[in-house]
Amino acid sequence: MKKWVPLASGLLAGFVAATISFADFSSPAKTDSASASNKTDAEKVYVPLGQKDDYYLMSSGGHSGQLFVYGVPSMRKIRTIPVFSQDSATGYGFDEHSKKLMGGYTWGDLHHPALSETNGDYDGKWLFATDVGNSRAAVVDLKTFTTKDIIKVPNTAGPHCAAFVTENTEYMFLPTRFAVPLGQKYESLDNYSQKYRGVMSAVTFDEKNVKLNIAYQVALPPWSYDLSDAGKKSSKDWAVMTTYNTEEATTTMEVKASQADRDYIVLFNWKELEKMVKEGKYENVGGQKMIFPEKQTGGIYLVPVAKSPHGVDVTPDGKYFIASGKLAPAMTVFSFEKAFKAIENKEFAGNRNGIPVLKYESVMEREVNPENALGPLHTQFDDKGMAYTTMFISSEIVKWDPKTGKTLDRVPVQYSPGHAVSAEGDTVSPDGKWIIALNKLAKDTYLSVGPSHPESMQLIDLSSEKMKIVQSVPADPEPHYAQMIKADKIKAIEVYPKDKNNKDATYSQNDTKIVRKGKEVHVYGIAMRSRFVFDAKSKRPDVIEVNQGDHVFIHLTNIDFDEDITHGFAINDYDLNMEVQPGQTNTMEFTADKAGTFPLYCTNFCSALHQEMNGYFLVKPKK
Numbered sequence: 266m267k268k269w270v271p272l273a274s275g276l277l278a279g280f281v282a283a284t285i286s287f288a289d290f291s292s293p294a295k296t297d298s299a300s301a302s303n304k305t306d307a308e309k310v311y312v313p314l315g316q317k318d319d320y321y322l323m324s325s326g327g328h329s330g331q332l333f334v335y336g337v338p339s340m341r342k343i344r345t346i347p348v349f350s351q352d353s354a355t356g357y358g359f360d361e362h363s364k365k366l367m368g369g370y371t372w373g374d375l376h377h378p379a380l381s382e383t384n385g386d387y388d389g390k391w392l393f394a395t396d397v398g399n400s401r402a403a404v405v406d407l408k409t410f411t412t413k414d415i416i417k418v419p420n421t422a423g424p425h426c427a428a429f430v431t432e433n434t435e436y437m438f439l440p441t442r443f444a445v446p447l448g449q450k451y452e453s454l455d456n457y458s459q460k461y462r463g464v465m466s467a468v469t470f471d472e473k474n475v476k477l478n479i480a481y482q483v484a485l486p487p488w489s490y491d492l493s494d495a496g497k498k499s500s501k502d503w504a505v506m507t508t509y510n511t512e513e514a515t516t517t518m519e520v521k522a523s524q525a526d527r528d529y530i531v532l533f534n535w536k537e538l539e540k541m542v543k544e545g546k547y548e549n550v551g552g553q554k555m556i557f558p559e560k561q562t563g564g565i566y567l568v569p570v571a572k573s574p575h576g577v578d579v580t581p582d583g584k585y586f587i588a589s590g591k592l593a594p595a596m597t598v599f600s601f602e603k604a605f606k607a608i609e610n611k612e613f614a615g616n617r618n619g620i621p622v623l624k625y626e627s628v629m630e631r632e633v634n635p636e637n638a639l640g641p642l643h644t645q646f647d648d649k650g651m652a653y654t655t656m657f658i659s660s661e662i663v664k665w666d667p668k669t670g671k672t673l674d675r676v677p678v679q680y681s682p683g684h685a686v687s688a689e690g691d692t693v694s695p696d697g698k699w700i701i702a703l704n705k706l707a708k709d710t711y712l713s714v715g716p717s718h719p720e721s722m723q724l725i726d727l728s729s730e731k732m733k734i735v736q737s738v739p740a741d742p743e744p745h746y747a748q749m750i751k752a753d754k755i756k757a758i759e760v761y762p763k764d765k766n767n768k769d770a771t772y773s774q775n776d777t778k779i780v781r782k783g784k785e786v787h788v789y790g791i792a793m794r795s796r797f798v799f800d801a802k803s804k805r806p807d808v809i810e811v812n813q814g815d816h817v818f819i820h821l822t823n824i825d826f827d828e829d830i831t832h833g834f835a836i837n838d839y840d841l842n843m844e845v846q847p848g849q850t851n852t853m854e855f856t857a858d859k860a861g862t863f864p865l866y867c868t869n870f871c872s873a874l875h876q877e878m879n880g881y882f883l884v885k886p887k888k
């Protein structure tokens with residue numbers, strides 16, 4: 266229904282709605298200064314028909330397992346990319362390729378998207394994401410906005426903070442949120458401190474073969490690892506991760522994991538770890554190269570930080586990392602340079618689990634404590650190096666100067682922001698211009714839809730000294746983090762090119778065929794406006810007939826090499842649907858266990874004769 270309905274009603278309704286809200290904002294009847302500035306706000310976010318947004322916003326879909334793509338400044342949602350969860354709209358998780366990618370799981374919890382980087386800037390090629398729900402990592406191709414590879418990460422239970430990539434996408438690091446025994450074997454919680462580990466994985470991306478690989482893992486202490494960031498410029502060989510539950514509590518975490526005054530930031534040098542692996546300084550654990558930091562020392566240090574920190578962000582110049590303690594009112598600015606000196610001079614305050622602890626005073630640059638600000642979580646940056654930190658409890662964004670600690674501005678948001686994302690705000694060269702508060706609660710902001718309300722995203726204009734909210738949109742769960750990239754960096758293709766090496770592909774009607782090998786039936790068919798052809802030589806080329814119990818493969822190629830002409834393929838009552846985008850070949854595999862007559866049809870509105878694009882799937886009963 267994609268084409269027709271939006272044109273006839275959806276788009277029109279949307280357009281009318283946009284016009285009405287625009288008219289409301291700019292109503293000439295209101296002449297007070299508030300409405301005048303509202304008009305400016307509306308104009309700032311209004312992208313007229315025919316024009317396009319300046320930025321793509323790649324937003325985490327949380328426990329929907331998906332990734333949402335928005336345009337900025339319009340805040341219009343453009344696309345849902347299924348990554349870790351099934352999606353019947355695109356057939357993701359139904360066709361063979363994506364079913365295999367999903368590895369037998371049906372859902373995921375996608376927290377942190379990470380765009381690939383070259384020299385510390387987004388290059389617009391790939392997007393990585395991790396799944397806290399079922400411990401996986403994925404890569405999305407930004408030429409097609411589709412998921413290309415997913416790997417399962419062993420010895421890890423919930424790679425939360427990741428992915429964050431190093432300056433040239435050499436690695437993304439995936440620390441675990443929950444400590445588990447190696448191999449995730451059964452082990453009594455009484456042995457937690459001895460047997461459980463908080464494993465971090467170093468994942469590489471093989472761009473040529475579009476494959477994610479685990480290069481090595483590190484068996485860190487059994488703590489929970491939270492947000493993390495890679496160094497930049499002078500700190501580019503380093504990365505930082507926050508920890509909590511260094512108390513190693515095994516029950517009633519909300520009380521016991523917050524007892525100690527300090528937790529740690531793990532500061533590690535990935536070049537050193539890489540060297541250890543090259544020199545064979547690891548143990549083989551279930552096929553993984555595992556570094557045990559208490560045995561192979563060097564490269565990993567702990568920095569004490571206010572208890573239960575959540576976010577840690579590296580400044581664009583790579584000189585500082587800023588930690589935010591969700592239970593503390595302060596942000597702490599640490600200096601990489603000081604940390605390097607402290608390491609050189611061995612300014613240690615003992616060790617934890619064999620990992621040296623650096624002296625807090627040796628690394629800390631300043632503590633920043635904006636008046637009455639509570640629950641700092643995550644920090645983003647603008648083009649002038651200014652920091653913007655979300656305050657979860659006091660529901661605001663605070664703008665401040667990391668070099669002086671001075672608070673510059675604050676804006677209330679609705680409500681309880683988790684992350685915020687500014688334009689290219691975690692690269693070496695942020696754009697400024699916009700920051701979006703990703704709020705956990707909307708409460709009374711939108712029309713009520715029952716007891717559970719949507720989350721919200723609020724667009725804040727950074728073009729003047731004072732921050733100003735100019736747009737507020739409801740969001741599906743759950744905007745954990747997002748990244749905002751300049752639109753012209755993305756080079757999406759319009760059709761899939763012909764692939765001569767793809768044995769499942771059929772590019773002409775005359776080559777269509779149905780091949781039987783015993784109980785296996787392979788259909789090599791095409792979809793085009795406005796018909797299916799499964800066997801051109803057959804009396805009814807759009808009919809597939811099999812015997813009950815046959816194992817059926819339907820290889821379908823969309824031979825409309827035309828912009829936006831996508832076909833769908835569903836078999837009524839067989840619980841199957843997939844999509845073939847222009848030029849694409851997809852395979853559906855299933856056992857025809859139900860005898861009967863089942864209409865098959867195109868699910869994606871493709872032409873004026875879309876409604877005629879159908880046929881029959883006939884299953885002869887067993888005698």
Ligand code: CUK
Pocket residue numbers: 376377425492575642643682683684744745746
């Ligand atoms: S976490 Cu900090 S608020 Cu998954 Cu990035 Cu959600």
Ligand code: CUA
Pocket residue numbers: 792793794795831832833867868869870871872875876878
């Ligand atoms: Cu509808 Cu093809």
